[in-house]
Amino acid sequence: MISKAGKTKFQIDLRRHLRENYVNENLTHLICEIAEASKYIIHSISTGDLGVAGTSNLYGEQQLALDVLADRILRKRLEHSRVVANMMSEEMDEIIPVSPDCDGKYSVAFDPLDGSSLVDVNLAVGTIVSIFEGCDLLQPGRRQVAAVYILYGPRTTLVYSVGKGVHEFGMNMLREYTLLKENLTLQPQGNLYSPGGQRNLYTPGVEGFVSKLEGRGVKLRYSGGFVPDINQILLKGQGIFIYPHLQGHPLGKLRLLFELSPMAFLIEQAGGAASDGHRPILDLQPKQIHERSPVFIGCKDDVAMAEDFIRRLE
Numbered sequence: 001m002i003s004k005a006g007k008t009k010f011q012i013d014l015r016r017h018l019r020e021n022y023v024n025e026n027l028t029h030l031i032c033e034i035a036e037a038s039k040y041i042i043h044s045i046s047t048g049d050l051g052v053a054g055t056s057n058l059y060g061e062q063q064l065a066l067d068v069l070a071d072r073i074l075r076k077r078l079e080h081s082r083v084v085a086n087m088m089s090e091e092m093d094e095i096i097p098v099s100p101d102c103d104g105k106y107s108v109a110f111d112p113l114d115g116s117s118l119v120d121v122n123l124a125v126g127t128i129v130s131i132f133e134g135c136d137l138l139q140p141g142r143r144q145v146a147a148v149y150i151l152y153g154p155r156t157t158l159v160y161s162v163g164k165g166v167h168e169f170g171m172n173m174l175r176e177y178t179l180l181k182e183n184l185t186l187q188p189q190g191n192l193y194s195p196g197g198q199r200n201l202y203t204p205g206v207e208g209f210v211s212k213l214e215g216r217g218v219k220l221r222y223s224g225g226f227v228p229d230i231n232q233i234l235l236k237g238q239g240i241f242i243y244p245h246l247q248g249h250p251l252g253k254l255r256l257l258f259e260l261s262p263m264a265f266l267i268e269q270a271g272g273a274a275s276d277g278h279r280p281i282l283d284l285q286p287k288q289i290h291e292r293s294p295v296f297i298g299c300k301d302d303v304a305m306a307e308d309f310i311r312r313l314e
């Protein structure tokens with residue numbers, strides 16, 4: 001099906017790709033339901049209310065009407081999928097039980113609209129989903145069986161992994177996801193960097209690492225959206241994103257279960273690495289739902305260099 005140049009000869013849709021990768025019926029159904037939900041989310045982004053919802057989430061952040069709508073769309077779809085045991089959303093403050101019977105079912109953590117504060121300035125945003133077998137959601141990311149994100153940019157794309165490489169699909173004119181690229185792969189070292197957090201709050205190790213990268217002549221590419229920034233690294237095959245621990249903010253900003261675990265799963269599947277500065281993100285045992293962690297994610301030699309600076313200077 002794939003030509004030597006890596007281009008598809010025929011249009012392979014998402015369901016067929018999952019089946020050809022021997023993904024079981026329930027997980028195939030679940031990933032396809034997430035893909036279906038994204039079609040309604042992209043419609044809401046294009047046409048919906050850009051105002052605030054009048055509510056705030058657990059982090060005290062004001063929820064946008066779009067955050068609430070995207071959350072509702074995904075939750076409803078998952079609730080009715082018949083293959084979900086438990087789910088939790090970045091927008092909710094507790095786990096939502098769906099079915100007491102965990103056999104053959106999955107538990108799902110999701111950020112329905114990551115980067116939603118960028119919608120009003122028309123920058124790219126995304127949906128991030130993490131999938132575990134059975135009932136337990138508070139598990140190290142290494143136990144995920146799949147991770148998916150959908151990027152709502154100039155084009156809508158879906159990237160997934162079930163632990164057999166990372167594959168990109170694009171939404172076509174019929175609103176079907178068809179294969180764009182298989183087996184996205186990262187080089188060991190890159191020349192792009194996406195540094196989050198305020199530079200004046202960087203700790204000595206992080207400052208040393210970033211200065212070293214800059215000495216190498218890397219290009220700055222930071223959009224303020226985790227999904228487009230990670231997508232860029234995966235598609236270019238190189239780069240590093242950091243949102244480090246900061247003075248006064250030892251855990252950085254990003255959420256372990258909703259943002260970091262699924263992206264770390266995808267990046268490791270593509271041959272990259274993701275670390276909190278000391279350990280792989282995928283080995284961190286979450287203690288609570290809305291836990292945050294610093295992150296250094298992308299080309300594996302660059303992540304190792306960040307760990308080395310932190311070890312030596314902090």
Ligand code: AFP
Nearest residue numbers: 114115116117118196197224225226
């Ligand atoms: P919002 O969902 O509040 O827009 O935050 C997006 C995000 O969690 C992640 O997508 C970005 O990488 C990161 O925050 C950007 O944070 P800064 O605005 O501090 O750069």
